[in-house]
Amino acid sequence: MTPAVFLDRDDTLIECTGLPAPKPPANPGDLVDPRLVRLLPGVAEGLSRLAAGGYALVVVSNQGVVARGGGTIADVEAVNARLREVVRAEAGVEFAGIYFCLYHPKGAVPEFTREHPWRKPAPGMILAAAADLGLDLASSWLVGDAPRDVEAGLAAGIARERCLRVGAGGDVPDVSAAADVILAVHDVRAIVEAGGEVTTMLMHARDAGALRDERTRGTVLATARAVGERVGVRVLHADIEGDALVVTLGAGKLAGLGLLAEVRRITDAWHAKRRGVALWRGADAAE
Numbered sequence: 658m659t660p661a662v663f664l665d666r667d668d669t670l671i672e673c674t675g676l677p678a679p680k681p682p683a684n685p686g687d688l689v690d691p692r693l694v695r696l697l698p699g700v701a702e703g704l705s706r707l708a709a710g711g712y713a714l715v716v717v718s719n720q721g722v723v724a725r726g727g728g729t730i731a732d733v734e735a736v737n738a739r740l741r742e743v744v745r746a747e748a749g750v751e752f753a754g755i756y757f758c759l760y761h762p763k764g765a766v767p768e769f770t771r772e773h774p775w776r777k778p779a780p781g782m783i784l785a786a787a788a789d790l791g792l793d794l795a796s797s798w799l800v801g802d803a804p805r806d807v808e809a810g811l812a813a814g815i816a817r818e819r820c821l822r823v824g825a826g827g828d829v830p831d832v833s834a835a836a837d838v839i840l841a842v843h844d845v846r847a848i849v850e851a852g853g854e855v856t857t858m859l860m861h862a863r864d865a866g867a868l869r870d871e872r873t874r875g876t877v878l879a880t881a882r883a884v885g886e887r888v889g890v891r892v893l894h895a896d897i898e899g900d901a902l903v904v905t906l907g908a909g910k911l912a913g914l915g916l917l918a919e920v921r922r923i924t925d926a927w928h929a930k931r932r933g934v935a936l937w938r939g940a941d942a943a944e
């Protein structure tokens with residue numbers, strides 16, 4: 658069975674909230690004009706890597722706009738068709754399925770005005786896709802921008818750590834960062850199953866505030882990846898969590914200490930030049 662990434666559509670794959678408001682009864686945030694379909698930053702690149710990693714890509718989208726009378730099924734299908742085209746052109750991938758729910762309990766079109774098991778936070782679309790496409794929910798992920806996306810994933814039996822909320826205040830900033838997390842876990846499993854070693858290491862900043870600086874974070878993460886490439890240690894994942902750099906490596910602890918020592922040497926010198934102080938305290942293996 659195939660693992661999947663279930664993807665919310667609006668404000669996860671394509672921009673909606675930032676667009677000029679459509680005509681009522683469509684709500685701000687509804688998109689019924691295929692000419693306005695634009696992928697959000699990181700989406701094309703993220704989808705391309707997820708497909709290459711063997712994940713079926715399945716869109717699950719509430720389109721209550723149809724029940725509210727702000728658009729027709731044909732409008733929703735035209736936007737979905739345009740989304741397929743743009744993703745094919747920019748990411749070189751195909752969706753395994755696009756599921757949408759046109760029902761809404763407070764609609765204006767009587768035949769679609771009711772609650773429906775497909776409407777997120779209910780898991781209907783995910784469960785239907787899994788049955789239709791032979792997907793393995795236990796190894797699948799969900800990516801969406803709204804709490805109800807995560808709730809739908811949980812209701813379908815996907816573990817919380819596999820339901821990633823994108824956007825400000827979410828688990829990850831965008832679909833590209835979601836792909837980083839998904840593929841890192843994927844790689845870790847493959848390495849461990851092949852009998853290889855995986856280590857997660859932490860290195861704490863001397864000043865907790867220093868890593869909140871965007872440029873410092875970017876420099877530290879880019880340095881970790883570059884050092885990994887140079888010394889032949891596979892960096893499966895690198896991120897800043899609170900006051901620490903956290904790296905997961907396809908290697909043992911000794912290689913990890915070596916990598917962090919080199920990251921520390923380079924970024925301490927860089928930071929000292931900018932701010933007059935070193936950046937890091939010590940390095941530890943994570944629990």
Ligand SMILES: [Mg+2]
Nearest residue numbers: 665667668802
């Ligand atoms: Mg959304």
